[in-house]
Amino acid sequence: MNFLSDILQLISWALILLGSIMVIIGALGSLRLPDFWSRLHAASVTDSGGVILILLGMGIHSGFNLITFKLFLIGVFLFITGPTSSHAVANAALVSGVKMPSKKKKKTGAKK
């Protein structure tokens, strides 16, 4: 019984560390990538990977009680609204004409 709870604690620590590493990868990509569309791609790592891993780790850590239900609620809400707001930002940028990274520039650059 004690052994099982120790293993659950280890799993929750690993999930929390992996989730925070995902979050910092998303932030670093959102800072360093050169283009708006690639930054959009990097910011969704935080929305999907980091949130799910950290909330799952905290839920395993806290056992099964009201806190787990609140974590489940936050996870479901973020999992619905994260892609929705990301899609809204991408659609607004596409309509207003943020320029795409075009392949023609690369081809002409390679020829020159």
Place this chain on the structure above:
Amino acid sequence: MMLAIPNFIFLVALILLFIAMVLVLIRLYKGPTLYDRVLSTNSFGTNTVLFIGVLGFLSDRPDFLDIALLYALINFVATIAILKFFRYRAIGDILIKRELKK
């Protein structure tokens, strides 16, 4: 000895989340277009939700999760409202302006 490790793990996660929030704020400051800023605002809100949750677990008061849920709700509404405002230059009365144009 075994009791000190969870606090250490939560502290490490808190520091990593704080560094991620600072990086997103730098992109928010120097983003060239508007949509970079909206995107980093959204990402900053998600990081804030996780930060408040981990802070509550670190200080053994997980009641902070209510505040985290509230932040998630406000963040989504704020992103959609900012995008709608910069699309139509108005939040409330879009239909009236269209009718006036016709």
